[in-house]
Amino acid sequence: MEGSFQPSPPSQELPAYYYDTKDEAITAAFQDFDLERNFELFDRQTRNPNSTNFCMDFGDNDAWCAFDLGADSYSRLLQTPRPPNLHTRWINLWLPYTQKDTLHALGKHYDFSPRLLGLMCSDPVPPKRKPLQGNKSSATLRSRFSNRSRKSGKSNSSRQHALDSESSIGMTEMMHSTQLEMVRDLSHYHIVDDVWHWSSVDWGRRFVCLGYNSLHNVHTNKPSDHDDDPDTNRDTPHGQRVWNWLLLCEDKTVITIAEDPFPFSEGTLRPHELKTLYTTRRNLVSVFRQLTKAPTPLREHSLNMLPIRHRIGDSEEETAHRPSDAPGLLFYYLFEDWFTTYSLVTRRDHGYAAELDRLRREMLVQANLTHVDQLHHIGCQLSVLKRVYQSYELIIERVLKKQEATLASLKNSRILSAADSLASSLPHIAVPEADSLLGVSLSSAARARFERLKDRIKLYALSEIQECIDQKESLVMMNFNLIAIKESFSVERLTRITLLLAKVTIVFIPVTLMTGYFSIQFAGVEFRVKSYWWAFGLVMGVSLLLVLLFSASSGSFESKIVVRPWSRVMVDLSKRWLVRRRQRGGGGEEKAC
Numbered sequence: 001m002e003g004s005f006q007p008s009p010p011s012q013e014l015p016a017y018y019y020d021t022k023d024e025a026i027t028a029a030f031q032d033f034d035l036e037r038n039f040e041l042f043d044r045q046t047r048n049p050n051s052t053n054f055c056m057d058f059g060d061n062d063a064w065c066a067f068d069l070g071a072d073s074y075s076r077l078l079q080t081p082r083p084p085n086l087h088t089r090w091i092n093l094w095l096p097y098t099q100k101d102t103l104h105a106l107g108k109h110y111d112f113s114p115r116l117l118g119l120m121c122s123d124p125v126p127p128k129r130k131p132l133q134g135n136k137s138s139a140t141l142r143s144r145f146s147n148r149s150r151k152s153g154k155s156n157s158s159r160q161h162a163l164d165s166e167s168s169i170g171m172t173e174m175m176h177s178t179q180l181e182m183v184r185d186l187s188h189y190h191i192v193d194d195v196w197h198w199s200s201v202d203w204g205r206r207f208v209c210l211g212y213n214s215l216h217n218v219h220t221n222k223p224s225d226h227d228d229d230p231d232t233n234r235d236t237p238h239g240q241r242v243w244n245w246l247l248l249c250e251d252k253t254v255i256t257i258a259e260d261p262f263p264f265s266e267g268t269l270r271p272h273e274l275k276t277l278y279t280t281r282r283n284l285v286s287v288f289r290q291l292t293k294a295p296t297p298l299r300e301h302s303l304n305m306l307p308i309r310h311r312i313g314d315s316e317e318e319t320a321h322r323p324s325d326a327p328g329l330l331f332y333y334l335f336e337d338w339f340t341t342y343s344l345v346t347r348r349d350h351g352y353a354a355e356l357d358r359l360r361r362e363m364l365v366q367a368n369l370t371h372v373d374q375l376h377h378i379g380c381q382l383s384v385l386k387r388v389y390q391s392y393e394l395i396i397e398r399v400l401k402k403q404e405a406t407l408a409s410l411k412n413s414r415i416l417s418a419a420d421s422l423a424s425s426l427p428h429i430a431v432p433e434a435d436s437l438l439g440v441s442l443s444s445a446a447r448a449r450f451e452r453l454k455d456r457i458k459l460y461a462l463s464e465i466q467e468c469i470d471q472k473e474s475l476v477m478m479n480f481n482l483i484a485i486k487e488s489f490s491v492e493r494l495t496r497i498t499l500l501l502a503k504v505t506i507v508f509i510p511v512t513l514m515t516g517y518f519s520i521q522f523a524g525v526e527f528r529v530k531s532y533w534w535a536f537g538l539v540m541g542v543s544l545l546l547v548l549l550f551s552a553s554s555g556s557f558e559s560k561i562v563v564r565p566w567s568r569v570m571v572d573l574s575k576r577w578l579v580r581r582r583q584r585g586g587g588g589e590e591k592a593c
Contacts, residue, residue, distance in 0.1 A: 021076040029066035036294040053093045057086040071101035078109045087323040089253040122188035124263035192243045197387035201398040203438035210246040217343035235380035252327040283337040328446030367482035389461045396454045507543045
């Protein structure tokens, strides 16, 4: 965990804009983001689990940043006109359930709908209690029921009798579970945790808001504290799910709100939880680092270089579009998070492909029904992933959809179309057509990148997931086929053993009858030992000869299932013997020559 944040003294005076807010917290917190020593401290703050929020104002030449501002400070910042050189603002909130005042300030300024603001202010999902089982459950319920009956002043004996009668037909547990369902608070985070592909696109007059689950490649094989059924975890992808709100506002402000992965940790995280936190914030930290012009090696990697404040050229055409392109580009790169997509399903030999290959190799050694169960859970995880990426694709389609005014929206309204003259009988309440549309338009640079991301999702994510699903289905069929082959080999082995036992029985049945004959005492007839063994040898030899003839004629010679007839085998052997004899004869003639 990082230490307390102490920014360095600014090397230059704050812009007059921050002094105009007349807020000491603002003037004390904002520091020059392009100074290396300030950037290093700010960068550590982004990985501090106790950081609650930050605000960054930047333009082509200037950038100022502050951490952990209060709701009043944000209200003053929003109400004070921002100078043109700081054309873009980024507000990020962590731990949103602890900053409801700040959320209300943002909602009031940008005119959020009551439902949207209520969803943003939702409390985290508390850990689930383990269900009561067996006699302990009945005893606990009986105790609670008895206490309530004493308080109500009714007869304990009648209450106990009613309880026993209800318990005998299972009514107590049913009533208890029904009451739990009735009082259960189905909050926003309950829904996003149960339905991973849940997404939301909200349009306002002054903003467009995206809500979606982001998946991060963090191995969390152990069931969490609030999960009662471990099989439920096996049906969801391995990793950490985090809900995100992403807003683009008309005043070139981008707002990000992230769910807290560990809301009940009370600020104390274990090492593996810190690793998970860093992973979930990786894309945000990467974008954060790209917004500084300080000389730092953290943004030198080619895949991390973003064209928000950094350009190779400085043409007049490009410079003119930077103030309008920067908010949309920031909005896009915060949504893209290509690292997560790459690590989950896109890269070669990713987790699901490797797991399917491992199961295939195990099946070839020994196939069993446990592989089918494992494939079932892998299929469930892939289906969840597929729906998640389809929700991303749907979000992009809705963001790229152009909002156009219709005749129905203009009819009987006080909205002026673009072709109408500015002269009107009610000019003081007439609204231009462009200002009446919902949502915020994206720049062409951001639209082009959203279209490219949509193609990437189709080509590299959805196609890869579908390939894994098809491979899973083929492995299921392969497993059953291998089990059938294994069973056929077992039947063949059993058949061989049965034939062998049958032949042994056939051989000894005549000998048994002969021995029974010699054991009979006939009047005036005496058998000698020599005559018995002569008869034994004769009967045994005839029995063996008959068994050999039966084996040869039935194709089961030496207790093996012979595919070809015995006669065909003898013909092939004779042909081989003749070929070898001719080869030997030809070799002798060559030596003689």
